[in-house]
Amino acid sequence: MDSLKDEKKLLRYTYFFCLICFANISLLKDPFDVGALVMFAVICFLMGYSHFILRKFFPDGDKYLLVFACILSSIGIVILYRINPSYAVRQIVWFIGGIAVFILIVVLLPELKKYDRYKYVYMVICLLFMAMATFKGTEKNGSRNWVYIGSLGFQPSEFGKIFLVAYLAAALKEYENFKQLIEPAFVVMVSLGFMVLQKDLGSALLFFAISVTMLYIATAKKKYVLVCFILFAVGAFISYKMFGHVRLRVMIWENPWPYKSNQSYQIVQSLYAIAWGGLFGTGLGLGYPQFVPVSESDFIFSTICEEMGALMGYAIMILYFLLFYRCMRAAVRAEDNFSRLLAVGYSAMIGAEVIIIVGGVTGMIPLTGITLPLISAGGSSMIMIFVALGILQKISEGGR
Template sequence: MTKSLRTLQFYIYLFLFFGFLNLALLKKPIDLLAGIFFAVLLVIISVTVRILKKYYPMGDHLIFLLAISLCSIGLIMLFRLDRKIAVRQLVWLVLGIFLFLFIVLYLKKGIIKFSEYRYIFLAGTIIFMAMATFFGVEKLGAKNWVKIGLVGFQPSEFGKIFLILYLASALSDICSRKQLIEPCIVIGISLGFMVIQKDLGTALIIFAIAVTMVYLSTSKTRYVLISLGLFSIGGMASYAMFSHIRRRIMIWWNPWLYVYNESYQVVQSMYAIAMGGIFGRGLGMGNPGYVAVNESDFIFSVICEEMGLLIGFSVLILHFLLFYRSIRSAIHANNNFTKLLVSGLSVMIAVQALVIVGGVTGFIPLTGITLPFVSYGGTSLLISFLALGIIQKVSEGDESERK
């Protein structure tokens, strides 16, 4: 491990130490659970880095450290907001890292072998994209959650992974326009289900993934322009058909007119960010209770209020660096399937971060999605680490990827 990576690892430990020390001292008597959180995270990070260093010394270890930096910021804020939620998130984080290590250590034959399962991925895409349409429950205006007993999850999170795997397989050997017909139909069906479910955030992410992967496989700018045109038409049709979408646009266009009803949560989010200033009001010194859904959709706002815009910008920079390192792995991949797969996964994480941050700051209409690696959400965290495991595996330059 290089000196710079060891330095970054040390700063992560330092950030966690002072963050949880601050939270521990807020309680009278001292909150021992904060110390347990710090110790658990210290062990998780140390063991994972050691495993990566031992078995895959040539891999890009910065990818994991950037992701765990984001998780650290999220866990400190979640612990401050609600200790029960923070405990659940820590459990999901442990499961996510186990999934990450499983992919890295046990996919001995590399990622390329999955290119053969195109129609399995196609079936998975349709099943998970459609599931909430028929079995979902409405939450915050969108019908994108499915509950099985006490467990709830968003099927579209799994659907995005299946779609990326399918597109990577279908687009890896494109030779003619006819071969684009099937992928375009699958993309259209996926977007159609998201529109029906009124899940605008996921629709935007799917569109970004699809356009990126189609462009990378064909290098045709006209396909991008056609896609933008079709997406615009679909957006206008959705605006005309669904009052929920019209309300979101209305709130975004002028939130101050509806500050006491429809746009209350957006305005409170912007107030929170403004009140934090550059350095924040301090952990435990803000008023996150005024911000709705502060543990998931609006966690960026409460981070800015208590930790400041400095940490808020750090979250964006960390996501950008994670995207850069991930795309760098795609560039160095040795076959079209893995190039497209890693590119799609990288775009998924980056666009999701941009969409939610843009929504809570008022730059784009608000969409109910999570901030990758930061927000509370088991499904989102598992999917993010699954994607990270694949990216990490490709960065290691497995010999089978060269065949």
């Protein structure tokens, strides 16, 4: 199979998709929106140029990681421009930053297996980021998980999860007995505790999913996974009894309709939007994303389904699955346990984020406020996903 030919074909399809979407937005506005076509040109240039640089100077490794990331990012920028052009402008700046970080990681990092010696550095940085919002955080959308430095805001947990995966990979790479699991278990429990205190249930669920996946891959012991689920269930029950916000999330998940004017307004509007879009959608620019709270971030999947239809929602899920598959492919081909566990952890991180937020906005699981990777507005999330993908790209280059 000619991989380069297939990659270019995917990019051409993406260019065409972006052209149709931005041209549609331009025509719907009066006067004609030239800015939308400028945005189209910028996105296509960034995708094409980054792929060219990676292919020319770093021909080894799995280039589909970058291609799928660019496709998902372009979908996000399209829908953000439709919601509010200023969101898209900020997002494209973060997209440029993400690609730059991706390429820098590929260029500057030597063999990753050399970095397994910094286990305690990863642990300290991870715990610092996990704890930061507990003491210095600002409450936003019900969770105390944002930290502001002047006018610049970020979510420390987005950075913490990168170092959590690195720490667990270093701690579990040479698993031999149960005693080696005590320290990682303590670090994970402390991290989860901080997330509960910050009312950031989405991140708590995400970190649990990452940790259990890496534990099973490192040990191949089903009994450890079972114990983790039992402990998580006990912790969830205690949290349910102790914290009102946990009980509220469960209550509106079980039956949101009696509270649709207040507590469950977000999820009800999300379900209305998805139902109104049907299979084919109302048409880009013809929906009502302003009726869905936080439509540019937590509920962007609902906006996409409303205007582009459930078919587009399914297509996005397929794209995420393909990205997850390529990430796990790097793990399978890794030559050392540290790199393999890194790849598994970052793959699980991306996959779990998608499942948690899509499950939440569709009412399949209790709603938790995390972003849809690469699509939702947000600089912290965009940059950290590209950091993870850059490391995965490096792992794929060293794979056999």
